[in-house]
Amino acid sequence: LRVYDLAFKPDGTQLIVAAGIRVMVYDTSDGTLIQPLKGHKDTVYCVAYAKDGKRFASGSADKSVIIWTSKLEGILKYTHNDSIQCVAYNPITHQLASCSSGDFDCYIVHLYCCLLH
Numbered sequence: 001l002r003v004y005d006l007a008f009k010p011d012g013t014q015l016i017v018a019a020g021i022r023v024m025v026y027d028t029s030d031g032t033l034i035q036p037l038k039g040h041k042d043t044v045y046c047v048a049y050a051k052d053g054k055r056f057a058s059g060s061a062d063k064s065v066i067i068w069t070s071k072l073e074g075i076l077k078y079t080h081n082d083s084i085q086c087v088a089y090n091p092i093t094h095q096l097a098s099c100s101s102g103d104f105d106c107y108i109v110h111l112y113c114c115l116l117h
Contacts, residue, residue, distance in 0.1 A: 005046045010053045018044040023058045023073060039066045042083075050089045055084075057096050059084025065098045078087045 005018040016093030017024040023037040023044055034062065036077040042061035049056040055075075059065045067076040089096050 002043075004044065007047050007049050007056065009049055009056075010051055016047045016049065016056055016058075018042070018047045018058060021060070023047060023068070037068060037072060037074070039077070040064065044085050045083065045085055048087045048089055048096075049055050050094065051091045057087045057089070057098070059087045059098055063100065065096075067096065 001019040003017055003019050006054045007016050008014070009016070013028055015026045015028050017026065021040050021042060021044060023040075025037065026032065027034050029046070035115045037058075040058065040060040040062050041064075044058050044060045046059040047056060054070050055067055055069050057065055063082060063084065064077055065079070065084055065087060066074045069075055080098065080100035082100040083097055085101045087096060087098045
């Protein structure tokens, strides 16, 4: 599998990897695969963890961004008009920015209390 991006959980216990059409979650203490996450229909290009470690996001060539919980559940999915090239969490707030390749649109998603747990 081709790896496009990876990110450590802020506490260092997990590593998420954008590999093929999946997001792979690894335990950093021994390198074991915890779970491959299914949800994207095309190549996953980018991943990012929120500073508090309670969620992370993945962006794909399928034009979608998925926000995942620390329990590895997809809780929110939204789309752009083109392939997602980057995702980044604001280190101060609970905002997620995502950008696509075909246009210069950047979306900022506000995550409210119901998504934080």
